[in-house]
Amino acid sequence: MTNHKKTIKIGLFGFGTVGRGLYQLLQRVPEANLVLSRVCVRDVARHQAEAPELIFTTDPLEVLDDPDIDLIVELIDDADAAYRIVTESLRRQLPVVTGNKKMLAHHLPELIKLQQEMQTALLYDASACGSIPVIRNLEEYYDNDLQISVKGILNGSSNFILSKIFNEGMSHAEALRLARELGFLESDPTLDLDGWDSLFKLVILALHAFGVYVNPERVFTYGITHMNDSDILFAREKERRIKLIGLAEKTPDGRLVMGVMPHLISRNKYIYSCEDEFNGVVIKGLFYGKQFLVGRGAGGHPTSSAVLSDISAIRYDYFYRYKRMHSQGGLPEFSNDLSFRVYVRYNTEADLELLKFEDITERYISEETRYVVGRVNLATLHAIRNELAERKIFIAAYPAD
Amino acid sequence: MTNHKKTIKIGLFGFGTVGRGLYQLLQRVPEANLVLSRVCVRDVARHQAEAPELIFTTDPLEVLDDPDIDLIVELIDDADAAYRIVTESLRRQLPVVTGNKKMLAHHLPELIKLQQEMQTALLYDASACGSIPVIRNLEEYYDNDLQISVKGILNGSSNFILSKIFNEGMSHAEALRLARELGFLESDPTLDLDGWDSLFKLVILALHAFGVYVNPERVFTYGITHMNDSDILFAREKERRIKLIGLAEKTPDGRLVMGVMPHLISRNKYIYSCEDEFNGVVIKGLFYGKQFLVGRGAGGHPTSSAVLSDISAIRYDYFYRYKRMHSQGGLPEFSNDLSFRVYVRYNTEADLELLKFEDITERYISEETRYVVGRVNLATLHAIRNELAERKIFIAAYPAD
Numbered sequence: 001m002t003n004h005k006k007t008i009k010i011g012l013f014g015f016g017t018v019g020r021g022l023y024q025l026l027q028r029v030p031e032a033n034l035v036l037s038r039v040c041v042r043d044v045a046r047h048q049a050e051a052p053e054l055i056f057t058t059d060p061l062e063v064l065d066d067p068d069i070d071l072i073v074e075l076i077d078d079a080d081a082a083y084r085i086v087t088e089s090l091r092r093q094l095p096v097v098t099g100n101k102k103m104l105a106h107h108l109p110e111l112i113k114l115q116q117e118m119q120t121a122l123l124y125d126a127s128a129c130g131s132i133p134v135i136r137n138l139e140e141y142y143d144n145d146l147q148i149s150v151k152g153i154l155n156g157s158s159n160f161i162l163s164k165i166f167n168e169g170m171s172h173a174e175a176l177r178l179a180r181e182l183g184f185l186e187s188d189p190t191l192d193l194d195g196w197d198s199l200f201k202l203v204i205l206a207l208h209a210f211g212v213y214v215n216p217e218r219v220f221t222y223g224i225t226h227m228n229d230s231d232i233l234f235a236r237e238k239e240r241r242i243k244l245i246g247l248a249e250k251t252p253d254g255r256l257v258m259g260v261m262p263h264l265i266s267r268n269k270y271i272y273s274c275e276d277e278f279n280g281v282v283i284k285g286l287f288y289g290k291q292f293l294v295g296r297g298a299g300g301h302p303t304s305s306a307v308l309s310d311i312s313a314i315r316y317d318y319f320y321r322y323k324r325m326h327s328q329g330g331l332p333e334f335s336n337d338l339s340f341r342v343y344v345r346y347n348t349e350a351d352l353e354l355l356k357f358e359d360i361t362e363r364y365i366s367e368e369t370r371y372v373v374g375r376v377n378l379a380t381l382h383a384i385r386n387e388l389a390e391r392k393i394f395i396a397a398y399p400a401d
Numbered sequence: 402m403t404n405h406k407k408t409i410k411i412g413l414f415g416f417g418t419v420g421r422g423l424y425q426l427l428q429r430v431p432e433a434n435l436v437l438s439r440v441c442v443r444d445v446a447r448h449q450a451e452a453p454e455l456i457f458t459t460d461p462l463e464v465l466d467d468p469d470i471d472l473i474v475e476l477i478d479d480a481d482a483a484y485r486i487v488t489e490s491l492r493r494q495l496p497v498v499t500g501n502k503k504m505l506a507h508h509l510p511e512l513i514k515l516q517q518e519m520q521t522a523l524l525y526d527a528s529a530c531g532s533i534p535v536i537r538n539l540e541e542y543y544d545n546d547l548q549i550s551v552k553g554i555l556n557g558s559s560n561f562i563l564s565k566i567f568n569e570g571m572s573h574a575e576a577l578r579l580a581r582e583l584g585f586l587e588s589d590p591t592l593d594l595d596g597w598d599s600l601f602k603l604v605i606l607a608l609h610a611f612g613v614y615v616n617p618e619r620v621f622t623y624g625i626t627h628m629n630d631s632d633i634l635f636a637r638e639k640e641r642r643i644k645l646i647g648l649a650e651k652t653p654d655g656r657l658v659m660g661v662m663p664h665l666i667s668r669n670k671y672i673y674s675c676e677d678e679f680n681g682v683v684i685k686g687l688f689y690g691k692q693f694l695v696g697r698g699a700g701g702h703p704t705s706s707a708v709l710s711d712i713s714a715i716r717y718d719y720f721y722r723y724k725r726m727h728s729q730g731g732l733p734e735f736s737n738d739l740s741f742r743v744y745v746r747y748n749t750e751a752d753l754e755l756l757k758f759e760d761i762t763e764r765y766i767s768e769e770t771r772y773v774v775g776r777v778n779l780a781t782l783h784a785i786r787n788e789l790a791e792r793k794i795f796i797a798a799y800p801a802d
Contacts (some may be wrong), residue, residue: 006709023686024548031729032545125542131689133542140541141526141534144433144709145426270695273674288706292695293638294671305689308545321717328432
């Protein structure tokens with residue numbers, strides 16, 4: 001693809017929010033010289049009406065085996081089908097752009113290997129934090145410094161809900177309803193609200209930041225489903241906001257800890273002001289210090305803009321080098337052994353025993369609510385994750401500053 | 402430089418804050434395989450004591466003509482000398498990394514031509530916004546979208562002073578003294594305080610964002626030197642903060658307007674919370690919407706980290722393609738014809754006449770102070786810039802929201 005003026009013919013899978021956004025974006029930038037040659041969808045008739053000039057098909061092979069097609073853009077929901085499309089493309093030495101974080105989080109090791117074997121690029125900056133070029137920057141810009149942490153609001157929908165609650169005084173239920181109405185929630189809202197979507201993104205980011213692939217199942221993940229009004233009141237009293245945070249951090253002794261959970265964020269943190277459907281990522285390195293990147297994390301146009309950046313990068317023969325994975329200094333080992341302070345609202349004293357508190361520094365019991373503040377171990381939380389959810393316990397990290 | 406494991410030998414010019422920062426950074430990341438082979442400075446004896454194992458020289462040719470050297474890093478203050486070093490390096494097909502914004506802002510067209518002629522890369526992400534990879538992102542990531550604006554706090558020192566005033570209640574004079582004590586001001590503080598440093602960065606950013614080179618002399622530039630306590634009071638009353646902002650923006654009719662001046666920033670803007678020596682840049686595009694990047698904009702380590710990123714990029718054969726300059730959609734024309742709302746504190750009624758207000762919507766006169774709020778034209782301000790300064794008038798953009 002060294003001829004940069006040549007028209008690039010794209011085979012597109014999926015014509016949902018992001019696929020349609022890409023279609024609209026390409027109409028506005030004809031000088032990009034990109035053409036959607038074939039589009040594979042489930043329901044041809046429906047999409048043909050939206051875009052009469054495009055050639056739709058239900059047969060993946062009609063796209064993959066079309067000799068005219070230069071690259072594949074995969075924007076479907078189903079992670080298993082996405083994996084098949086991406087691997088089939090790479091095997092045909094067709095470069096691929098994808099936004100499927102669930103698929104990536106589960107298959108990155110195989111996909112990295114396949115890219116190398118087939119000498120074919122797979123780019124996926126659209127998969128993490130929508131329009132924020134966080135993967136590209138981790139890969140290309142922050143790759144020499146001594147990386148300390150990557151932390152942020154990685155899910156736009158849950159952040160939208162939390163913003164409405166904390167800034168506009170909506171109830172949890174009202175905010176949820178509004179997010180649903182605006183189409184900000186995934187078809188399965190637990191993906192957003194229980195932190196799974198953030199988890200998938202975190203796994204991708206950690207690979208590029210620290211060179212380590214961590215299976216999603218090893219990472220403690222807990223969302224905002226069980227948050228209630230007394231948690232909101234607690235946060236307000238402490239002048240904090242609750243944010244759903246994904247965090248990957250190197251400990252002083254060189255291990256890599258990761259987690260997705262609500263945090264009580266104080267006013268002096270950048271993330272405190274990251275609102276609505278925006279995502280915000282703080283990247284820390286020993287020398288550059290703290291970087292903060294903010295951008296829209298949901299919506300067809302911002303995400304399709306990220307897809308377009310990846311398409312353009314492929315045109316310039318860009319590929320991820322996964323430089324951190326080949327770091328000569330050795331890689332950090334993943335670990336859940338981390339003691340940290342949390343706020344826990346619970347129902348019965350048996351709930352508390354489950355958590356094996358190392359200490360408790362604040363305790364409140366009334367007829368309406370019960371909570372404690374104290375230190376727990378991340379490994380304990382990971383082991384009892386499902387019981388926490390079954391018992392409708394709310395838990396949030398509560399850092400000192 | 403396709404052998405990425407090979408040790409790269411660097412010829413360094415300058416051993417000030419950033420040069421020393423780079424030296425320290427390289428000691429911490431030995432796996433980067435980068436060696437400072439020769440360092441050209443004015444005072445060898447002084448620096449030899451700081452870094453006994455380095456080879457210092459006062460003769461530029463000892464560095465430039467050393468056949469072992471793979472690339473040049475130029476980190477000196479003097480813009481004219483820097484220009485000679487950079488052009489001499491490129492003519493020898495030695496890639497160069499520089500942080501000299503003044504030199505770049507005045508010579509970019511020649512330097513772009515020379516890079517192309519000699520097929521040799523010149524990278525300079527450290528020149529704008531310290532550790533924030535803003536040039537790289539404009540060049541590589543936001544290059545396909547329809548760019549609307551680049552706006553931000555581009556100078557860490559003046560922002561540090563403004564933060565101390567607005568957050569810690571220091572007087573202007575106290576804040577200035579502290580900034581000087583901490584070494585945050587350039588040797589010539591008017592570079593920071595009068596907006597020239599921001600201007601140079603803005604010229605560089607505008608070239609990468611819009612593909613247009615604008616001579617710094619054509620851009621209205623006004624700083625915070627004449628700000629006084631009544632301006633601070635005015636900002637507080639309106640619940641705003643004064644920030645020194647560089648702005649390049651495409652008007653709806655397709656022209657490019659640019660300016661550096663104080664802005665009264667309201668609480669709902671990201672830039673409002675960008676404090677201390679941090680820089681913050683908001684980049685807007687039609688599809689991705691709004692991106693906000695924050696990072697340290699001053700100091701040896703953050704800036705040397707950016708220099709290291711550029712060195713590493715050269716190792717991977719990266720070069721700026723200046724894609725926007727070759728945009729098929731045509732380039733916007735630079736213009737100062739823009740009417741906008743300002744706050745102006747003045748001394749005599751003759752001051753006011755100079756500004757040729759289109760309208761005045763607020764007017765205050767007391768024994769202590771006089772100000773107006775109203776609309777002026779940017780072209781008028783540009784024409785009377787020096788008179789504004791001589792008359793010690795303070796002026797700040799005062800947008801509606």
